[in-house]
Amino acid sequence: MAANEDQEMELEALRSIYEGDDSFKELGPSSFQYRVGDIGDAKAFLIEISWPETYPETAPNISMNAFFNNQISPSVKHSILKKLQEEVEANLGTAMTYTLFEYAKDNKEELMENHQPFNNVISLIGCESTSEATHANLSSKKKEKKEQLTKAQKKKLADKTDHKGELPRGWNWVDVIKQLSKTGSSNDDE
Template sequence: MPKEDQAEEIEVLQSIYPDELTLIDETKYRIHLALDPPQILGQPEEDPKALLLHVSYPEAYPDVAPDLDITFDEDSTSTALLSLPEDKPALLAALTETIEENLGMAMVFTITSMLKESAENLMHERATKKDQEREATLRQEEEKEMEKFRGELVTKERFIEWRKKFMEEREAAKKKAVEDEEAEGKRGQKKNPTAEEKKLTGKELWERGLAGNVDDDEEEEGIDIAKLKLEK
């Protein structure tokens, strides 16, 4: 009876998967399962993937579980979303409950549907995680940029400290301004002597050869240049 059940199931599967099922012998075959990979934001689009479900009937099937194996087809390779053989144990484990619930009945179609769903769910979960990680990274970068434009939080203690420093700097600036002004005044006095400092004695005028160049103001003041004599 199991042989007849097995042959009947293969016939049904061939009608469901006319192009996807490859019969190896009367108890072995493989089914090609095309997967729909999700798109990860900011990443190149994933190439279409396909799994091969390898099925082998034990003599007592369907009263016992079929022997199963999972591989990629020849055009598919491992990526961040799905990797074989690394993900094979998890994919096979996801079929355990389905197999146990269907013992005694033809179950390969149900197993095939569950495998496709599990593989695509796994890829979607990883894609979602990648998107979340990318968004978290972008938020961190935005926070770093925003920190550049945020001022330091003002507290009473910080204000008092700032005011003290400000007053000290202002007093220092005032003191320096006064010192600079005084220094400038002294330099101006040296460059511009007073009228008294400019006035020379008759002897100084004679010695410097200025006797003939005295202006009218000095004559009005009663200085008679002609009467000046050298002091001995």
Template structure:
């Protein structure tokens, strides 16, 4: 079978396996995304994008973790995860492996992503009314309403429009 035939067959299999699974998305004919959630810890989630090249499955697919869902994962953890994914994929070259990769990631997400990776929320200071007013002038030392004073002065110099 040619690589294209194998890809078409795998696409059909993936559609039937992941039918109704909201964690799976077919981005286009050669790109897929799956979001894996840990069964033990809600902060251990990862979204993986898999892209097949024209020679897939004879060569491993391209993996991407550069998705907004993964912003809480530090770069060194992402690098380790990609390395582990590539190692697993290289063991399965020549085989339709997208489902195998997703299943492997589901089984290993707890060991690959350390606990407590939630992005720290930066709490802003509570500002007083005076501080807010000071900030609202954008560094301008001029008083509030300055523009209105200029407009009224201009209008008074123009005189009345109705005579």
């Protein structure tokens, strides 16, 4: 049971540290993703870490099989995983998910030094005018992805909004009365 307690503590720490960080994603209570680099960055990559039941006494599972990493060659992925595995061995027995994500962030350039961006490969294969046209088409097709909502989330949102789909005035206001009563009661105690 000690491993589960360690996992709970690490889970709380990760949630606290990465709160509001768009690069971090909790896939489940023992599975996490972190995007190293910005979305438009050719050297950005995604690391997925999942904990086995006996983690942190045993190594976490580290994967780079996410679709986001399809532009990265297998040799570069293998190199990144090898370096992360060295970090795992150095930190075995301790909570290391944060350490692994931060190591990847701090060493992004070194980890991706042999990476050839997809557009460079195209210009080597075809003529430059073709690659420029392809690049222009790819960048024009890139649009900001909308967040997908479940039916329940859509229904809940529809219940909160008016006929125009807008939230009512004051939906995010702080309840001043509650705040005043809390501060008033704490002042009375002093």
